[in-house]
Amino acid sequence: MGSGTEQEDRFRRVYAGNFEALLAYALRRVDQPEDAADVVAETFLVAWRRSRELPPDDEIKLWLYGVARRVLANHHRGGIRRERLGERLRQRLTAIVTRDPGSEVPQRLAVQDALSRLAETDREVLTLTVWEGLQPREIAEVVGASAAAVRTRLSRARSRMREMVGDDLGSPGHVLDVLTAIVPEEGR
Amino acid sequence: MTDKHLDRMVRDADPYRPDLVARLGGAEQQLLEEIMSTPKLDVVESRAPRRGLPRRLAGAVAAAAVVTGVIGATALLLDQPEGAAPGAWSGPLGLPSSGTGGTGGGYELDLKAAQEHPRLLVGQPGWKITTVYGFAAAEGTIEFVNGNRSVQMNWYKADQYDSYYKDRLDVSKPEPTTVAGTEASVFTYGGGDWAAMLKPIDSSFVELRTSSGWERSEFDALLATVKRVDAKAFLAALPPEVVTPGKVREEAAKVLADIPIPPGFDMSAVNVDGANSPYHFGAAVTGQVTCSWIAEWSRAKEAGDKEAQGQAASALQSSHQWKVLNDMNAEGDWPEVTWDLVDQMIKKNEVPKGYKEGLGCQ
Numbered sequence: 149m150g151s152g153t154e155q156e157d158r159f160r161r162v163y164a165g166n167f168e169a170l171l172a173y174a175l176r177r178v179d180q181p182e183d184a185a186d187v188v189a190e191t192f193l194v195a196w197r198r199s200r201e202l203p204p205d206d207e208i209k210l211w212l213y214g215v216a217r218r219v220l221a222n223h224h225r226g227g228i229r230r231e232r233l234g235e236r237l238r239q240r241l242t243a244i245v246t247r248d249p250g251s252e253v254p255q256r257l258a259v260q261d262a263l264s265r266l267a268e269t270d271r272e273v274l275t276l277t278v279w280e281g282l283q284p285r286e287i288a289e290v291v292g293a294s295a296a297a298v299r300t301r302l303s304r305a306r307s308r309m310r311e312m313v314g315d316d317l318g319s320p321g322h323v324l325d326v327l328t329a330i331v332p333e334e335g336r
Numbered sequence: 337m338t339d340k341h342l343d344r345m346v347r348d349a350d351p352y353r354p355d356l357v358a359r360l361g362g363a364e365q366q367l368l369e370e371i372m373s374t375p376k377l378d379v380v381e382s383r384a385p386r387r388g389l390p391r392r393l394a395g396a397v398a399a400a401a402v403v404t405g406v407i408g409a410t411a412l413l414l415d416q417p418e419g420a421a422p423g424a425w426s427g428p429l430g431l432p433s434s435g436t437g438g439t440g441g442g443y444e445l446d447l448k449a450a451q452e453h454p455r456l457l458v459g460q461p462g463w464k465i466t467t468v469y470g471f472a473a474a475e476g477t478i479e480f481v482n483g484n485r486s487v488q489m490n491w492y493k494a495d496q497y498d499s500y501y502k503d504r505l506d507v508s509k510p511e512p513t514t515v516a517g518t519e520a521s522v523f524t525y526g527g528g529d530w531a532a533m534l535k536p537i538d539s540s541f542v543e544l545r546t547s548s549g550w551e552r553s554e555f556d557a558l559l560a561t562v563k564r565v566d567a568k569a570f571l572a573a574l575p576p577e578v579v580t581p582g583k584v585r586e587e588a589a590k591v592l593a594d595i596p597i598p599p600g601f602d603m604s605a606v607n608v609d610g611a612n613s614p615y616h617f618g619a620a621v622t623g624q625v626t627c628s629w630i631a632e633w634s635r636a637k638e639a640g641d642k643e644a645q646g647q648a649a650s651a652l653q654s655s656h657q658w659k660v661l662n663d664m665n666a667e668g669d670w671p672e673v674t675w676d677l678v679d680q681m682i683k684k685n686e687v688p689k690g691y692k693e694g695l696g697c698q
Contacts, residue, residue, distance in 0.1 A: 156372065159372065160368065160372075163368050163371075167357070167364050167368075168356075168357045171352075171356065171357065171364075172352040172354075172356075175351060175352050175356075176350065176351050176352050185367075188367070189367055189370075189371065192367070192368075192371050193371050193374060196371045196372060196374065197374075233367060233370045233371060233374075234363070234366075234367040234370065236362075236363040236366050236367070236529070236548060237360065237363040237364060237366070237367050239363070239548060240359070240360050240361055240363040241360075241363075244356065244359050244360075255348075255349075256348065256349045259345055259346060259348070259349035260349050260351075263346070263349070274346065275346070277343070278343045278346045278347050278350075279346075279347070279350050279352070306339055306342050306343075309342055309346070310337050310342060313345070314337050
């Protein structure tokens with residue numbers, strides 16, 4: 149890899165190009181929004197410290213997701229010491245994310261509850277598919293499994309979800325109408 | 337329900353809102369700077385690592401999978417002398433170039449040190465200095481606090497001005513102003529958070545950065561009172577507990593009172609450059625001792641000297657009882673980083689990777 153300056157410039161590009169995706173990834177998977185700041189900070193810190201060995205640009209996002217996944221696993225295990233980076237990001241996230249009435253919509257809660265009852269890896273492949281928009285082969289890279297295994301898990305996750313929420317929520321059209329009506333406008 | 341319907345339903349339960357980043361008010365940019373100001377464990381750069389925002393990391397000890405808060409090792413990593421003995425301390429080294437060698441001098445020594453860097457203070461009443469560190473060279477940090485408001489002044493090397501200025505252009509459009517008679521640019525971070533970057537004078541430039549939640553008028557009012565002072569006034573404004581060069585010897589002796597001293601470690605040579613709050617001073621001194629003990633442990637292990645290795649292990653384990661570390665524990669993570677590192681080393685019977693960077697050893 150090139151000089152320190154080139155690495156710094158590349159890191160800035162990697163950060164700018166992937167910050168939102170990583171923040172979204174983290175926010176979707178933590179209980180408290182401020183915890184997402186820690187996950188994002190720690191993930192990019194790993195990337196910064198490995199500036200010399202980062203994968204090529206077209207693979208970097210999946211690599212970051214993979215790091216974030218391990219960071220998150222440590223986070224959920226608890227007891228891991230965290231870098232105190234991103235205090236301002238923590239404050240901002242707490243201020244703007246916590247009081248979102250959209251998260252209180254019963255149907256959304258039901259779906260999230262069902263998601264939480266999926267096996268961990270099933271949930272991960274389903275949310276990586278739907279929220280992060282990844283293909284099975286990409287998910288395979290993030291979670292360290294084969295693409296075939298990911299497809300199997302995805303299929304299983306969907307059918308389990310159907311079992312859990314299908315009857316409760318009525319027709320999908322109805323659900324979507326309700327959600328569309330209630331999810332609040334942002335920009336408060 | 338088809339896969340498509342199911343996926344839409346899950347998508348609608350997505351806790352993330354896509355416009356969130358626009359409302360972060362620059363917090364993401366600050367995080368970038370914080371990250372890029374931390375040392376890279378695996379890279380020896382040909383130029384000194386940048387110092388970014390001053391809520392310093394106390395150093396990262398990757399092997400122990402712990403990392404820390406608050407201060408120090410980033411700063412400690414900056415001034416590594418070339419050719420230092422392996423395992424030797426490479427952090428702040430007193431005032432070796434000033435010819436005093438830290439041998440007494442007291443107030444005069446402090447004065448001399450203070451004269452070597454620009455001195456700005458907040459002139460508004462009610463502001464108290466709570467944290468001081470650095471000033472080993474052109475760089476240093478002072479935090480002023482008044483109730484729930486705080487402002488940090490960070491000194492950087494003048495030759496880094498262009499790079500910092502360019503970074504800040506990504507934050508906001510600069511607004512010209514004057515601070516303490518020096519041309520400056522105000523940058524708006526959002527969230528009631530401003531920075532004023534003064535143009536360099538001599539070897540350094542200063543950036544003032546507020547905590548969040550300020551009114552712009554408050555910031556402007558504060559800027560209007562910032563004043564340049566002489567060395568005496570500057571020293572007088574520092575809280576008495578700040579360890580200035582003239583107090584290093586006396587304070588180091590206090591810190592080392594209950595700490596086992598490694599073979600060949602010269603207590604009288606302990607120096608911590610610049611002006612430092614007790615926490616930062618304690619980190620620097622205990623870092624020196626810990627580096628030396630780990631080097632001794634490693635030497636003894638290689639030489640097959642079980643007895644010496646055991647002594648070094650005991651000395652390092654005694655760090656759990658060192659008064660200074662226990663006193664520092666409430667304030668930051670330096671003590672725990674030290675303890676984790678030592679415990680890992682003894683448990684695994686190998687020197688943890690990255691400890692030198694974490695502690696600032698050479």
